[in-house]
Amino acid sequence: xxxxxxxxxxPFDRLVAFIDQWSQTIDEELIVQATVKEYQPKYxxxxxxxxxxxxxxxFSIARFIIGHAGMGTIISSLVASKVLIVVPRLVAxxxxxxxxxxxxxxxxxxxxxxRVAFTxxxxxxxxxxxxxxxxxxxxxxxxxxAENTLISSLRTDxxxx
Amino acid sequence: xxxxxxxxxxxxxxxxxxxxxxxxVVFVSTKASFASMVSNCKFYTIPDGSRKNPINLLLSFKVxxxxxxxxxxxxxxSTGAAPGLLALLCGKILGxxxxxxxxxxxxxxxxxxxxxxxxxATHVYTQWPDLAQGTIKYAGSVLAKEQxx
Numbered sequence: 604x605x606x607x608x609x610x611x612x613x614p615f616d617r618l619v620a621f622i623d624q625w626s627q628t629i630d631e632e633l634i635v636q637a638t639v640k641e642y643q644p645k646y647x648x649x650x651x652x653x654x655x656x657x658x659x660x661x662f663s664i665a666r667f668i669i670g671h672a673g674m675g676t677i678i679s680s681l682v683a684s685k686v687l688i689v690v691p692r693l694v695a696x697x698x699x700x701x702x703x704x705x706x707x708x709x710x711x712x713x714x715x716x717x718r719v720a721f722t723x724x725x726x727x728x729x730x731x732x733x734x735x736x737x738x739x740x741x742x743x744x745x746x747x748x749a750e751n752t753l754i755s756s757l758r759t760d761x762x763x764x
Numbered sequence: 765x766x767x768x769x770x771x772x773x774x775x776x777x778x779x780x781x782x783x784x785x786x787x788x789v790v791f792v793s794t795k796a797s798f799a800s801m802v803s804n805c806k807f808y809t810i811p812d813g814s815r816k817n818p819i820n821l822l823l824s825f826k827v828x829x830x831x832x833x834x835x836x837x838x839x840x841x842s843t844g845a846a847p848g849l850l851a852l853l854c855g856k857i858l859g860x861x862x863x864x865x866x867x868x869x870x871x872x873x874x875x876x877x878x879x880x881x882x883x884x885a886t887h888v889y890t891q892w893p894d895l896a897q898g899t900i901k902y903a904g905s906v907l908a909k910e911q912x913x
Binding site: 610611612654655656673674675676677678679681700703704706707709710716743744745746747748749750751752753754755756757758760761763 | 770771772773774775776779780781782783786787797798800801814816838839841861863865867868869870871872875886887889891901903904905906907908909910
């Protein structure tokens with residue numbers, strides 16, 4: 604199974620349109636959490652919101668995950684040691700209120716946290732490459748909690764140390 | 765009291781849970797079903813809102829005030845977004861310690877809420893070293909990579 608997740612804040616037609624067409628070229632189940640503004644999917648079913656428990660289940664059973672460059676998606680995949688490809692939402696295409704997903708994606712790419720497709724063409728190429736590989740490995744794994752330095756500093760602020 | 769909206773903000777807040785070890789902590793978010801993710805703690809739901817939706821923000825403010833008066837926390841920590849900023853503002857009005865941890869998604873500049881928080885909050889953190897400036901502190905991020913064997 605391949606899990607596609609785009610957060611709950613805004614529609615993401617560009618990604619949904621691609622996934623809809625791409626679904627016809629693969630022989631694998633797809634679960635797609637997304638909303639659309641105009642595009643009407645022909646082949647896939649969209650789920651607007653997935654409750655945390657189901658979300659975790661899909662995350663753990665998915666072979667890999669395709670998502671927007673939201674921090675929730677990125678952190679969840681890293682914690683679960685899942686392969687994730689992110690496609691940043693673009694303000695120019697009306698997909699977000701500000702361009703922070705592009706900046707986040709660039710940084711995640713530079714620091715080698717997750718795979719990034721900056722365009723749909725790049726996503727298509729990356730997927731073709733991944734689907735021919737037998738074992739796909741995540742680029743890095745996160746500890747279960749934040750860095751100790753941050754936790755310790757916050758505890759000092761709260762007079763808990 | 766720990767406050768965050770759904771999505772990345774909430775997930776980052778959960779990664780800070782060791783901060784609250786040994787303390788009674790009340791969690792507040794914008795989605796009722798998230799209570800299941802902090803099942804051993806008290807949980808409140810507040811209306812979501814953004815600059816685009818000021819009516820909900822007002823509602824949120826009212827509910828937050830009520831929660832604060834009831835729970836009387838010593839401090840309020842938020843990882844965003846707008847409802848979290850409001851929680852800090854309510855806390856400030858009631859004379860509480862307030863802490864803002866700007867989302868790790870803000871890699872080039874502090875979020876608008878973060879900039880506003882820096883005007884009044886007791887402590888403000890960025891999660892990127894190059895954004896630390898003046899009173900805005902950096903002490904690490906929620907993205908702790910596991911050390912390679």
